[in-house]
Amino acid sequence: MTDITAPAPASLQAAAVRRFAAKRRAALAVPVVILAYLVYVFFAFDIPGLADRARLDNAATLVADSYSHKVHVTRDNRSGDIIVSKEGERRAIYPPELEPDWVERDAGGVRVALEDGHSVILGPDNSAVYLHPDFGRIEAQASRAGGVQINLAEEDLPEWISYSRARLDVTTDAGRMTITRNRTEVFRYFFGWELFWFTFDSPYYDRTPFEILFGPQLDPERANVTGAWQDFWNNGIWRHADVAWAMVETILMAFLGTFGAAIVALPLAFVAAKNFTPLMTLRFGARRVFDFLRGVDALIWTIVLSRAFGPGPLTGALAILVTDTGSFGKIFSEALENVDGKQIEGVASTGARPVQRYRFGVLPQIMPVLLSQVLYFFESNTRSATVIGAITGGGIGLLITQAIITQKDWEEVTYYIILIVLTVMAMDWLSGILRRRLIRGRDGG
Numbered sequence: 001m002t003d004i005t006a007p008a009p010a011s012l013q014a015a016a017v018r019r020f021a022a023k024r025r026a027a028l029a030v031p032v033v034i035l036a037y038l039v040y041v042f043f044a045f046d047i048p049g050l051a052d053r054a055r056l057d058n059a060a061t062l063v064a065d066s067y068s069h070k071v072h073v074t075r076d077n078r079s080g081d082i083i084v085s086k087e088g089e090r091r092a093i094y095p096p097e098l099e100p101d102w103v104e105r106d107a108g109g110v111r112v113a114l115e116d117g118h119s120v121i122l123g124p125d126n127s128a129v130y131l132h133p134d135f136g137r138i139e140a141q142a143s144r145a146g147g148v149q150i151n152l153a154e155e156d157l158p159e160w161i162s163y164s165r166a167r168l169d170v171t172t173d174a175g176r177m178t179i180t181r182n183r184t185e186v187f188r189y190f191f192g193w194e195l196f197w198f199t200f201d202s203p204y205y206d207r208t209p210f211e212i213l214f215g216p217q218l219d220p221e222r223a224n225v226t227g228a229w230q231d232f233w234n235n236g237i238w239r240h241a242d243v244a245w246a247m248v249e250t251i252l253m254a255f256l257g258t259f260g261a262a263i264v265a266l267p268l269a270f271v272a273a274k275n276f277t278p279l280m281t282l283r284f285g286a287r288r289v290f291d292f293l294r295g296v297d298a299l300i301w302t303i304v305l306s307r308a309f310g311p312g313p314l315t316g317a318l319a320i321l322v323t324d325t326g327s328f329g330k331i332f333s334e335a336l337e338n339v340d341g342k343q344i345e346g347v348a349s350t351g352a353r354p355v356q357r358y359r360f361g362v363l364p365q366i367m368p369v370l371l372s373q374v375l376y377f378f379e380s381n382t383r384s385a386t387v388i389g390a391i392t393g394g395g396i397g398l399l400i401t402q403a404i405i406t407q408k409d410w411e412e413v414t415y416y417i418i419l420i421v422l423t424v425m426a427m428d429w430l431s432g433i434l435r436r437r438l439i440r441g442r443d444g445g
Contacts, residue, residue, distance in 0.1 A: 386400070
């Protein structure tokens with residue numbers, strides 16, 4: 001019989017002291033390591049330089065562009081023609097009878113009244129004068145030979161004036177004036193999205209909803225409601241019909257990619273599940289395929305597939321399909337490995353064939369997981385399809401890219417983003433309803 005001698009109380013006490021000391025050191029070491037990492041990030045990512053490079057004025061301009069529009073008064077310095085337009089677009093030129101009252105034309109040129117007492121005078125011979133109530137006169141002259149000349153010394157210019165021989169830019173809270181050799185431009189900000197409902201050539205422009213619904217017929221060939229809808233839907237500035245189709249393309253990309261991946265991944269998941277595929281080599285190969293497919297981001301697959309198949313919405317759907325096949329394969333195979341074998345044995349005892357065993361003994365057990373994950377990925381891929389569409393040239397992502405490239409139509413970017421957010425919210429609501437009805441039943445919780 002072996003005699004087991006209990007350790008002395010002093011030894012137990014010493015061991016406990018050592019353990020407490022080790023825990024105290026660990027408790028101190030973790031914050032120190034985290035602090036050291038944050039210090040490293042602070043310098044490695046050049047946080048001080050980021051603060052120096054930040055342009056809050058550009059951020060403020062971007063925010064203002066998102067909820068407002070600019071009315072441009074543009075003079076072609078080569079021909080002398082002066083036009084007034086929304087966002088400087090040729091398709092949005094104000095007719096003479098609708099020009100703003102703060103633009104006054106006369107024989108000597110054009111006077112543009114800005115806010116807070118500021119104004120600009122576009123004179124003859126490509127001259128322009130910015131009248132600042134506090135700073136004074138800023139005179140400029142544009143010519144093909146000498147570029148842009150001003151009446152101020154460069155060392156005396158305030159920070160809100162940017163000047164070179166090629167360009168003069170005067171930016172104040174009241175408005176902005178830019179001058180180059182070829183063009184002089186003045187614009188003012190106004191709240192709202194101009195021409196969002198109707199363009200200038202529509203008889204419903206500048207009409208109230210009451211006038212359209214209950215007033216006299218404005219177009220002799222169309223009823224007011226019908227004509228207003230047609231002019232809104234075919235708006236040449238905001239292109240509502242094109243935007244709606246682009247949104248549908250984005251949803252279709254997400255739908256085809258998500259549900260196509262689910263169809264491909266389900267049979268492969270049986271190969272990767274150890275309780276359905278005893279051969280380890282097949283399981284290992286299937287799992288590594290899943291790792292490879294989901295290990296490469298969808299954006300990388302988008303670039304690769306666009307080189308192989310060309311741009312388009314279908315290429316984006318294929319990129320989503322490839323990536324989600326790897327994710328679904330892993331999720332489905334893990335769900336299959338956790339099924340209850342007794343239910344399969346019960347179906348087999350009835351004489352059911354292997355396919356029937358899977359249909360009635362396996363799929364009902366994993367269907368809640370399958371539907372829940374597929375619907376969640378569908379909702380998530382609706383957002384991802386926006387970015388993918390910007391690369392493949394399809395969907396709402398393409399329109400966002402085009403609007404950003406112009407560097408002026410940020411209100412359109414805001415419009416597209418709002419549509420995407422509303423679509424994702426609608427997808428979340430619908431997927432929640434489908435999950436409750438398909439997984440828990442119509443009267444489920």
